[in-house]
Amino acid sequence: MSAKHHRVGDGPVIRRILIGLAVVLTALFLFMPLVVIFTQALAQGWAGYIGNILDEYTLHAIGLTLFVALLTVPLNTVFGVFLAWLVTRFSFPGRRLLATLIDIPFAVSPVVAGLLYLLLYGSNGWAGQWLGQYDVELMFAWPGIVMVTVFVTCPFVARELIPLMQQQGRDEEEAAVVLGASGWQLFRRVTLPNIRWALLYGVILTNARAVGEFGAVSVVSGSIRGETNTLPLHVELLYQDYNIVGAFTAASLLAGIALITLAVKTIVEWRQSRSEEF
């Protein structure tokens, strides 16, 4: 037995087999779909690609999707920071229950999420009937899309922040308070610099899910072309129209956002591991 062979799987043969298997399976299962998206999108060349993006309905879907994200992401960021602050900086009865409640959107099927809002705010729901007296229609219009997107993406920021803030502890912040910092100073000067990378990733992830939500949005949107069609719904519509290139063109924009999300995650993790080393 060689001195190098210390741990399980250190043998050169088993090592090569396992790495090879992992690389091949990942290439087939995760990498290939990306290749498909972009080759299909570019099947008619760059001119066709640009032409498909500049299609009136695609542009409208892009606009609506960005608008929804623009409303959802800040709202859920503020909520996520408050929740993380609450559960990591104070102990009170019900703290764990709160941390579990926030996971509900992860566990609930997106279609059920959409249904929840439709039942409450739709024309048969009590909130919907009450709002209907004032001619306010939330479902099958953009407010409904925003509402379900907020529901589906509300855990992400808190989920990124809670483990980090728990691990960092409250010593630095308590010191700042003793030294006379106000609440806002404390957050901006002490907390924010410590959590900014995790916060950034939480925001990016919230954004990725907000622009990509499909199931919940399709329940409450009504998918009216040029009105309540978000980009993922537009992908479905084009695909069902057998406009495969068009569908993959729209899909490639969403895949681009996904790739940016992964890049940010990698950078954030690298920064965090570096700051832990020093």
Add this chain to the structure above:
Amino acid sequence: MADTDQSVRPRRAGVPVSRRVLPGFGLSLGVTLFFISLVLLLPISGLVIHTAGMGWEQFWFVVTDPRVVASFKVTVLAALAASLFNCVFGLLMAWVLVRYEFPGKRLLDAIMDLPFALPTAVAGITLATLFAESGWYGRVLAEFGIEVAYTPLGIVVAMAFTSVPFVVRTVQPVLEELPPEDEEAAVSLGASDWTVFRRILFPVLWPALVTGGGLSFARSLGEYGAVVFIAGNSPYVSEVISLMIFVRLEEYDFAAASAIASVVMGVSLLLLLAINVWQGRYLKRLHGGRG
């Protein structure tokens, strides 16, 4: 500082107010409770009230409709198969990413999260295109007589794809923190890799594997976007339960939709609770009461 002894052990968990040195308790509690009530609890209570109002007989009639029962079966079986696949694949990936150094490792690690970042509808049309009869994979598989797209197998593929990261990301940290002593001792005493893995590593890894598999199963149960494009959606054969809710909604049968939805949500919430309790327990054991 007058009350330095506040950190002394024998204090009960019901914390006195004076201990809250940091500001913002009232504000963050207020914001959080308001948000959670409005966004989560109010709509959920709406579903509960709606379902409770329909009466037991009608509820049972709707939920035991043969087409609905078939879709429950398809969903549970496909989710089981998908999470089993992910347990094996996830364990392999976690192992390779933690134990070995090789070129491209960072890229491999990064792409593991793709299914979380990629919108489900995009995953759906992409997998359907790959596995369709004329697709890159479908063509090859057809030679062996295997049909994936528009069959229940397609549902498994879509569910497995969307829940890949769960097992990888729960097993990875456990593998990283594994102390090498026992393993090295066993190896140096001449035990085979397989024996050491089975007797020393697996007993430490399996709770994380169960957690990751459970999360993957829960996610698969509710999956909709990725599945509908590849499933074929023929009644009794390849309809998943989320689609069933959708079908009832399109028939304007709100009562049936909410009855089925409340079953799905009940199961998901129970699973979530079980996973949380289980995770809390094994984390405690892993960290010797520290966690």
